[in-house]
Amino acid sequence: xxxxxxxxxxxxxxxxxxxxxxxxxxxxxxxxxxxxxxxxxxxxxxxxxxxxxxxxxxxxxxxxxxxxxxxxxxxxxxxxxxxxxxxxxxxxxxxxxxxxxxxxxxxxxxxxxxxxxxxxxxxxxxxxxxxxxxxxxxxxxxxxxxxxxxxxxxxxxxxxxxxxxxxxxxxxxxxxxxxxxxxxxxxxxxxxxxxxxxxxxxxxxxxxxxxxxxxxxxxxxxxxxxxxxxxxxxxxxxxxxxxxxxxxxxxxxxxxxxxxxxxxxxxxxxxxxxxxxxxxxxxxxxxxxxxxxxxxxxxxxxxxxxxxxxxxxxxxxxxxx
Ligand SMILES: Nc1nc2c(c(=O)[nH]1)N[C@H]1C(S)=C(S)[C@@H](COP(=O)(O)O)O[C@H]1N2
Ligand SMILES: [Mo]
Numbered sequence: 001x002x003x004x005x006x007x008x009x010x011x012x013x014x015x016x017x018x019x020x021x022x023x024x025x026x027x028x029x030x031x032x033x034x035x036x037x038x039x040x041x042x043x044x045x046x047x048x049x050x051x052x053x054x055x056x057x058x059x060x061x062x063x064x065x066x067x068x069x070x071x072x073x074x075x076x077x078x079x080x081x082x083x084x085x086x087x088x089x090x091x092x093x094x095x096x097x098x099x100x101x102x103x104x105x106x107x108x109x110x111x112x113x114x115x116x117x118x119x120x121x122x123x124x125x126x127x128x129x130x131x132x133x134x135x136x137x138x139x140x141x142x143x144x145x146x147x148x149x150x151x152x153x154x155x156x157x158x159x160x161x162x163x164x165x166x167x168x169x170x171x172x173x174x175x176x177x178x179x180x181x182x183x184x185x186x187x188x189x190x191x192x193x194x195x196x197x198x199x200x201x202x203x204x205x206x207x208x209x210x211x212x213x214x215x216x217x218x219x220x221x222x223x224x225x226x227x228x229x230x231x232x233x234x235x236x237x238x239x240x241x242x243x244x245x246x247x248x249x250x251x252x253x254x255x256x257x258x259x260x261x262x263x264x265x266x267x268x269x270x271x272x273x274x275x276x277x278x279x280x281x282x283x284x285x286x287x288x289x290x291x292x293x294x295x296x297x298x299x300x301x302x303x304x305x306x307x308x309x310x311x312x313x314x315x316x317x318x319x320x321x
Pocket of ligand 1 (some may be wrong): 089092093094095097098141150151152186205233234235246247248249250251255
């Protein structure tokens with residue numbers, strides 16, 4: 001019988017093994033940025049410094065993706081702060097399917113297979129449709145938007161996302177008038193995403209919006225970041241971006257979208273409703289039992305900034321409430 005080597009969880013997969021030369025070069029580069037910054041961020045946040053990656057997994061581009069990234073930036077979205085250093089954003093992630101430390105997803109999410117990938121749209125729609133991710137990339141009006149993201153844990157980043165307005169997808173399936181909410185669901189693959197083995201947590205990850213929120217121009221489905229396809233740790237191949245809400249509403253690696261006539265149960269709201277409310281609009285006036293909500297820290301520079309109502313997007317969304 002041939003000897004079959006079954007990889008242990010802590011062994012890196014072959015496609016992650018980096019040649020020593022490339023490793024050294026990247027390490028040189030990271031020394032000045034990621035290492036010092038990650039250490040700074042760790043201290044400022046009061047959490048232990050997590051070990052920064054000595055490499056970043058490469059994002060593979062298909063021929064199709066080469067023809068669409070980078071997409072044209074939409075000048076309507078302006079930042080009040082610098083864009084976050086890419087290597088920090090790509091190694092400081094929340095993706096509980098792949099671990100609870102910020103450094104975990106950059107390593108463990110690489111196990112996720114993102115092709116083929118479909119997004120089922122179901123429920124109260126005239127045209128239930130299963131979209132192939134590559135068909136979406138070919139047909140949707142892709143644009144780049146630079147947007148802030150504010151996690152309820154009081155850290156923030158500002159990144160250029162590539163994707164399309166959520167409402168462009170919803171229009172295609174024709175929501176019925178009785179649909180009041182949209183329910184979005186992440187994949188369920190507990191052998192790949194070992195966080196999902198925690199049977200006391202309500203996997204798969206689910207999030208939800210009202211129809212009005214989902215149809216607002218600011219609700220965005222991202223397929224890329226920093227002018228290239230989304231790395232897996234950021235929620236490839238498609239994730240929600242709702243920048244006026246706390247980070248946890250920005251559900252990653254979506255496989256299903258359902259239009260319903262009830263407020264859906266969501267992952268964090270089910271686990272800990274007092275800490276994570278359904279609506280979850282960024283609001284510095286509402287205190288949180290664990291993290292300060294009046295200020296936020298940028299994950300790369302450690303700069304502290306005041307947190308703004310609706311994360312600064314009130315012009316676009318305040319009328320919804
Ligand atoms: N499926 C899934 N989506 C998720 C999460 C998660 O654990 N699982 N974490 C959320 C939280 S709490 C935040 S702050 C953002 C972080 O996005 P980023 O890692 O791309 O910065 O993803 C959100 N989307
Ligand atoms: Mo978050």
